[in-house]
Amino acid sequence: MTLSSQILQFFFTGLTVGSIYGMVGLGFGIIYNATTIINLAQGEFVMLGGLIMVFFTTVLKFPLYIGCPLTIVGVTVIGALFEFFAIHPLRNASLLTLVIITIAASILFRGIAMFIWGKDPYALPPFTLGGPIIIGGAVIMPQAFWVLGASMIIVIFMGLFFGKTIIGKAMSACSFNPMAASLMGINVRKMILLSFALSAGLGAVAGVVITPISLMEYDRGLMLAVKGFCAAVLGGLGIGYGAVVAGFLIGILESFTAGLVHSGFKDAVALVILLFILCLKPSGIFGSEEVDSIKKL
Amino acid sequence: MGKNNFRTLIIFTICLGVFPIFIQSDYFLSIMIFIGINAIAAMGLSLLMGYAGQISLGHAAFFGIGAYCSSVLTVKFGFSIFAAFICGVFLSVVMAVAIAVPTLKLKGHYLAVATLGFGEIIYIIFNELLDITGGPSGFSGIPHITFFGHAVEGGIKYFYLVWAIAILLLIFSLNVIYSRIGRALRAVHGSHVATEAMGVNVSWLKVQVFILSAVYASIGGSLYAHFVTFISPPTFSLFASILLLIMVVIGGSNIWGALLGAGILTILPQYLTAFKDFDILVYGVILMAILLFMPEGLLNGLTSLVKWLREKR
Numbered sequence: 022m023t024l025s026s027q028i029l030q031f032f033f034t035g036l037t038v039g040s041i042y043g044m045v046g047l048g049f050g051i052i053y054n055a056t057t058i059i060n061l062a063q064g065e066f067v068m069l070g071g072l073i074m075v076f077f078t079t080v081l082k083f084p085l086y087i088g089c090p091l092t093i094v095g096v097t098v099i100g101a102l103f104e105f106f107a108i109h110p111l112r113n114a115s116l117l118t119l120v121i122i123t124i125a126a127s128i129l130f131r132g133i134a135m136f137i138w139g140k141d142p143y144a145l146p147p148f149t150l151g152g153p154i155i156i157g158g159a160v161i162m163p164q165a166f167w168v169l170g171a172s173m174i175i176v177i178f179m180g181l182f183f184g185k186t187i188i189g190k191a192m193s194a195c196s197f198n199p200m201a202a203s204l205m206g207i208n209v210r211k212m213i214l215l216s217f218a219l220s221a222g223l224g225a226v227a228g229v230v231i232t233p234i235s236l237m238e239y240d241r242g243l244m245l246a247v248k249g250f251c252a253a254v255l256g257g258l259g260i261g262y263g264a265v266v267a268g269f270l271i272g273i274l275e276s277f278t279a280g281l282v283h284s285g286f287k288d289a290v291a292l293v294i295l296l297f298i299l300c301l302k303p304s305g306i307f308g309s310e311e312v313d314s315i316k317k318l
Numbered sequence: 319m320g321k322n323n324f325r326t327l328i329i330f331t332i333c334l335g336v337f338p339i340f341i342q343s344d345y346f347l348s349i350m351i352f353i354g355i356n357a358i359a360a361m362g363l364s365l366l367m368g369y370a371g372q373i374s375l376g377h378a379a380f381f382g383i384g385a386y387c388s389s390v391l392t393v394k395f396g397f398s399i400f401a402a403f404i405c406g407v408f409l410s411v412v413m414a415v416a417i418a419v420p421t422l423k424l425k426g427h428y429l430a431v432a433t434l435g436f437g438e439i440i441y442i443i444f445n446e447l448l449d450i451t452g453g454p455s456g457f458s459g460i461p462h463i464t465f466f467g468h469a470v471e472g473g474i475k476y477f478y479l480v481w482a483i484a485i486l487l488l489i490f491s492l493n494v495i496y497s498r499i500g501r502a503l504r505a506v507h508g509s510h511v512a513t514e515a516m517g518v519n520v521s522w523l524k525v526q527v528f529i530l531s532a533v534y535a536s537i538g539g540s541l542y543a544h545f546v547t548f549i550s551p552p553t554f555s556l557f558a559s560i561l562l563l564i565m566v567v568i569g570g571s572n573i574w575g576a577l578l579g580a581g582i583l584t585i586l587p588q589y590l591t592a593f594k595d596f597d598i599l600v601y602g603v604i605l606m607a608i609l610l611f612m613p614e615g616l617l618n619g620l621t622s623l624v625k626w627l628r629e630k631r
Binding site: 115117122126131244247285291295299300 | 427446
């Protein structure tokens, strides 16, 4: 393999992984927008998405077009239940307690997943058959296009949802000022429930499309949550397209570090970026400090 | 430090002082030593959580920095035990400043995620720097602590050493809470804006508390390394950070609660061997249950339960 084809290979690998980070980051943003909670259980939704999909397709032998929607609906329900049983009863507690409860949920989901699926990683057949595609010497699995496609569709869908629909606009209103939003007749309670359901569903999509490439095991969630959070902060917390672009950026940098420097340091990249961005421009690449200061009041 | 605290402290110290007279089994003494070490780290974290209102998900990393400095510097570079210990504390302070200054300027829980990331980076470094830390296979041959030529290695001696340090830090923490810093931090709970208007630099205050909590963890780490004389990276993983967090949450984010939490979570695994493979699930259930049903922690929860029962009678 020549250097140029290697670089191309790292680029495509990074793009695939990065779109998962972007989707997780997007999920962070949705919950953060509605509640200002940093949901550290975000990565567990991806893990659950992958493992439930494995259950539907390899154990129950459901075809893809049934297993996939069932998984997404299932994880969406789990997200809603999580809000209903853990976040809602503590709605008057401090933000600190709420963040800790997302950590508790993260451990709990991981424990349950280990109880059900054990510690082994699970594989999933790719969505479409066919050999790898070779572009300029770089090998790309067809599944990578599914991942990229899913993230693109989700970005467009989210853009339309928050920009064009009443529910979406109501959800963004909650983030700016929940009190004012409720005075405008918006049911803030429902919006929070919806935000958890929505971002759980999003996580499930990410889990379903990535499992055929990278396998899935019970303890994958927390690291995904960290990377997704890095993407969300880098792009500007609460800015949808920002999280996705930043996710690509982190994925690509990570893949280059793994390939050109040392694979052991791969996981450190996103975190170093996070610490830098928090020092230099905490509102993120696409965020503006003015908007942030209005939101936080 | 407050009259009540002073009374409790005296009773607590006496109980600990006579403990080895009645129980001399090495097993129970070593459990008590581990409780002491965990309590030191948990006290620091509880200052951060209870008074600065911030979470750290990377405290095991500071614990690890203390442990690895104490081990590597004494064994490989010939430092004295005390010098290595000071280096560990110093390195922890530097790291804490580097993380806390940018993140605590911001509102919201950036510190939680920054420390989560920091903990992972340190864990990766422990694993990858094979020449220095020994990598995944660990680091052994750590010397025992010596005082004027006498090795502190027996269970009883180390028990007194660890708990003497723990009690000193406990007194220090109680004084911090009742000092200007503590009062200012409690004022932040009342109103952030009002506190700043009184001329308190809130974010610097939080940075100071974070540094203090990192120092506590580092001290705990050093004591741990000299007691077990063998360390390996898994002791300082994210899961260890989460366990420290659970200790503080279980106890209720105050200093005494941290001691209680450290005690429970050190003893519990000894009796949970039946659940060995499912410890994550057990811890998840415990943490969730405490948060949902006793959000003030076990200590406050039990006191109010006792009060409620008395009133009922």
